[in-house]
Amino acid sequence: MRKIDKNAEPKEWTAYRQTPGAVYQSKPELRSSLLKEQGYICAYCMRRIPAKDANSNETTRIDHILCRExxxxxxLDYRNMVICCPGAIDCKFHCDKSKGNNDVSFNLFDQSFIDTLSYSTKDGTIKCGIEQYDTExxxxxxxxxxxxxNNRKSTLKGVIQQLQKKRHWKATQIRNLLNHWNTKDRDGKYKPYNGIVVWYLKKKLGQVPV
Structure with a gap:
């Protein structure tokens, strides 16, 4: 996971939610705004959110952090919404699909929460130093x-191999690579699973909170 910088809600959503009797609907403008905000990666697992494809039944899912039920x-609170991947692998659910009508108590919009996360370089496990959050x-x-x-582990392995191949272990090279992974590309997209890479590079630079 990474900190999500919330923008102002789209004007179309503002107009809709102020309509008397408005109920939640997944409006295109709402979905588009959330995608751009998050750099087209899932708020939870950081998988690339697949584009809508006529040949695929995968779709994006808008999650209410505090469930609307x-x-x-x-x-209708824009600051209570994030966008997620389809949330199913081999018939096993994760992310919003697994979350269902449950709430999570951590704050994706606060860097102090992100700073409580760590990863295993051996198997890609994500961990949190706060027990309740780790349970969630x-x-x-x-x-x-x-x-x-495995996807997190493979992503990190590729970065480590890149550094080893070029012998770029100096602080300047690591900072440049960190900036590369911590920044959206020209299409406004983050690299998938960048959370583990950003954590690892910050750790190498001594920037991970103790």
Whole structure:
């Protein structure tokens, strides 16, 4: 996971939610705004959110961090919404699909939460130093599904091999690579699974909070 910088809600959503009797609907403008905000990666697992394809049944999913079934007053709140991947691997659910009507208590919009996360370089496990959050990561979001762990591990392995091949272990090269992985590309997209890479490079630079 990475900190999500929330923008102002789209004007079309503002107009809609102010309509008397408005109920939650996944408006195109809402979905587009969330995608751009997050750099087209899932708020939870950081998988690339697939583009809508006529040949695929995969779709994006808008998640209410505090679920709308339990929190009527937050169902139209833009700051309570993130966009997620389809959330299913081999019939096993993760992310929003696993979360269902549960809430998570951590704050994706706060860097101090992101700073509590760490990863295993051996198998790609994501961990949190706060027990409640760690439980939610595992039991509510299922972010340590074997395939997600493997994808994180493979992503990091590629970066390490790149550094070893070019022998770019000097602080300047590591900072440049960190900036590369921590920045959206010209199409406004983050690299998938960049959370583990950013954490690892910051650790190499001594920037990971102790």
């Amino acid at each position: 339990k929190h009527e007053d937050r169902k 990561i595992n039991e509510i979001l299922n972010l340590n599904h074997s395939l997600l762990k």
